[in-house]
Amino acid sequence: MKQDSDAANVPACFISKHEGFLGRIKHFIKDFVVTEIDVTGQRVNTAAASQTPACASSHQNSETSVEFKENSHFSVSQDTDDSADCGEDVTTPSPGTFDLSVILGQSVSEELEQFVLTLKDEKPTKQELSLGCFTDKHHRANVHRAVRHRFPFLMTVTIQPEIRVREDPDYRELSQLVTEDEAEDFFRFIDAKVRGSSYTFGPDDNKEHRTAVHHFLSRRFGKLVETKSFSDQGTTAISVRLREQGRPKKRTTEERKEEDVYTAFILCKENLETLEAISYMAAILGVLPSDFTYAGIKDKRAITYQSMVVKKVSPLRLKEKTAEFEKRGMSLSQIHAVGEPLRLGRLQGNHFDLVVRDLRPHGASDTHSSGADTHTRLETLVKEAVENVEARGFVNYYGPQRFGSGQSVQSDCVGLALIKADMVGAVRLFFTPEEGDDPQSHAKRHFLQTDNAKESLALMPLSKARERLMLRALNRYGTGPDGCAQAWLSLPHSMRVFYPHAYCSRVWNEAVAHRLTTLGHRARRGDLVWTQEKLEDTGETSLPQIHVVTDQEEQEGVYTLGQVLLPMPGNTVKYPENAMGTWFQERLARDGLEECRFRVTSLKLNLPGCYRPLLAFPRNMRYQLKRAACGEAGGGGGEVTANSSRRSDGRLNGTAGEGKQDSPALTLNFDLDSSCYATICLREIMKCDP
Structure with missing residues (x-):
């Protein structure tokens, strides 16, 4: 497992006391496979399970990109309260356009x-x-x-x-x-x-x-x-x-015929962000990114399967383009016509098939023995760890990817500036470059040094959609407070709200660590839990309500730690009525948010907050420990371009070491609810940071 700056994103607080072990994840691209579970409880790729995914061996091109842009200013008579479910990392893209x-x-x-x-x-x-x-x-x-x-x-x-x-x-x-x-x-x-x-x-x-x-x-x-x-x-x-029967001017007959056509499909993508994959498909199909709908965002550094629906594209035309998609690391299956788009959040969760390589006990050197004693020791460690996490769960932290893993300036810092309506500060944080002189960092550095958005836009790679949208707006409207606000408005709501959500997620992570450290592993007076009451008239149960644990309920052990919720900061949530309520007030005041309404009207951002369970529990967990030569159990895979973050031997860049023959490998299979992180589950199992 790597030990780097990403570890600082997640507090070191665990539920179980087992010893754990060391190992490497995502060493090969096939080591991390994510499959969406639909609302019926079925994995979306069930019908295509026997197919070999073309995305596992296809090329990808980071030079082609599509940019999103939102109609940020016009008001509509529908609900314009830009509340977003913080249970999802990113919301559905707003109306957009290509670069x-x-x-x-x-x-x-x-x-x-x-x-x-x-x-x-x-x-x-x-x-x-x-x-x-x-x-x-x-x-x-x-x-x-x-x-x-x-x-x-x-x-x-x-x-x-x-x-x-x-x-x-x-x-x-x-x-x-x-x-x-x-x-x-x-x-x-x-x-x-x-x-x-x-x-x-x-x-x-x-x-x-x-x-x-x-x-x-x-x-x-x-x-x-x-x-x-x-x-x-x-x-x-x-x-x-x-008008009800009116049609906007300049619409072609071709557009009118295609307007109400919806085609569903299962997308298998490899080492691509969901929005990046949508960008590629939109460019090839000649539609807008907003014509694609999906139930949830999936990991980038993985092979993932998820449901999607595209508007204005017939099943036949989509099938005609599948060969082009395969060149970009995407494979489409189960293509069929449907009557409506897909709604964000319409999923039960995700299934994970993972491989952890080069296992060794904590404290062991990299040059480990492959003898029977070592293997027996690992069998004991793995069995204890998996059984503990299966029974007791894991702390439901937001994972490092929530904060922009590996970036010089974390996304939560940008989010804090936006919540405080510091538009200029947020822009300058957004354009803070990484170390090194790659094209993106060079363009960012040029902007900070010169304030020249036009020149920086010419330097920015075409694949960097957000940065190019921002720079184009800054060039048009200037780099003052109003111009910076316009730059943020040039991003669709899904991208804008990501940064304030990252800040709120950081506070939540710190809150749960403080809660466990100070109040322990039991439900305490003043904690928040969900409750449901039975209605006398109908016998049905009411909608879940937030309940504050009483002193008597604490003494009688009515609720468990697994039922305790912590609020994500926002303008509609109730805070705990114990020491944690005070902690939230002091934590937000430390960032100058003591009077914050969690609305940024100028950016059409509203943060209502939500309640997140303190613990998460894996379901249907299975594991197998075996000796695997390097390349087995999900190794290898096709060749990719030099711009890809995966090497031609199938390994992901950034993984230390080359693996050893006969090194122990652990396969793990389990299900998680949506918005729960498999890397955080592994962290509890292994007792180290992924």
Whole structure:
């Protein structure tokens, strides 16, 4: 097991007192396999279990990337309270668009940026720019959507197969009636085509001006929208609603036919983040990343199986692209049509198939014996450890990946700055480079030294979607407080909220360690637990409620440690009514959050908090200890590119040593609830940091 800076992410506090052992995880890519368990309790790859995953031996290309971008400003009549379930690391991607430098090419993208600058003059222009010829109809449709989303003031025109752009005269006319930001947001609202949604302009108490806006919208968009003025708390504003049968302008027949098509599939990916895999697939299929839905995020450094649904893509077209996906470390199976997207959180948990290599007792040297005495000793250690964790569980810490494993500045530090609305500080922390002079660190260092976002964007690798989105916004809006806020808003909600959640997760980890150290391993007065009551009328049980453990319940041992909850900080949670309540107050005050409402209105972030069980328990656990020559039990695998974080012999970079012939290996198989970390379970079993 490695002992590095990642260990500082998780406090050293355990439940069981067994000795544990040392070993290496993720030495080979096949050593860590994660399979999603659906809401029926079935592993999603059951039907394809006999297939050899193409993703286990395929190439991947880190130079192709898709960027996400959210319509951050427009308001909709649906629920806009950006609360997120902290039980998931990342929420569903918001409406996004591709990095134009990828979809158009770097030179054409730069030409487009220059063309846009020429349109900033006050005088209208009839200039046009050719973006090139696109023979594939899906590619053309994607270019139209991507360009209009990035530049709402542009009109895209197809003269097959060429696509041209010019200024949209409707946009210029509207921007003379309302602010430029409102005009941009309105045009994004029109293109977003969210059924039942509405857009509201800013307060406007000038009746003549409102009339002019009404007339313009009626004249130019009357078949698509209806408008009305309404008063609220003494101010009047114009609200625009999409008509039920209306369709946004510039939509093609091809887009309309594909709009309501949903295709489900099982994605097997290797050494890829979930959002990175979605980016690749979206680029190949010519759709937006937001057209993909999934139940949960999966590990990067692993082979993972998970359910997904893609919108606007038929099963036949998806099957036609599977060969291209396999080149990128992805394999698709069980492809079939469905009637709706997948919802985040619709899973029971995950199944893990793990291999721990080069086992040895704590305190043993790397040059260990393979004799019978050593093997017998390890058998005893492993049996005791697995049985203890199976019976007593493990501390339900958030794993190191929650905080940005290996980064110079942890994600929770960025999150704290965002919660305190320190936009500039958060941006500078975000762009803190790693040691070394890799392209990403070089681009970050250049930005911090020069404050020149445009030059830094040119240096930033195309695969770094978040960094490029931020730099593009900083170049457009400046690097002051308002510009930095716009930079954060350029990220979809799922990416923005990750950082504040990382901070809250850090506090939770510290809280559970303090709770166990000071109050012990029993349920205490003032602790929080879930309770359910039986309804007298129906005999059914009520919804779970938070209950505060009483002194009598503590004395009688009514509740166990496994039932105790700790709150994730937020604006809707109850804190324990014992010493832990005071601890939370003091801990948040230490970071200047004593009066924090856990809302960042300017970034549309709301952190309601949640309750997380103090302990987690593996289910269906099995293990086997055996002598395995290096390469067995999940070794090897195909060759990958030099940019991959996996070597051509199947080993992951960063694993110490080369393994030894006849070295003991432990295979572990178990299930965990969603949002529980297998590496933390292994940590309790082995009594060292993964």
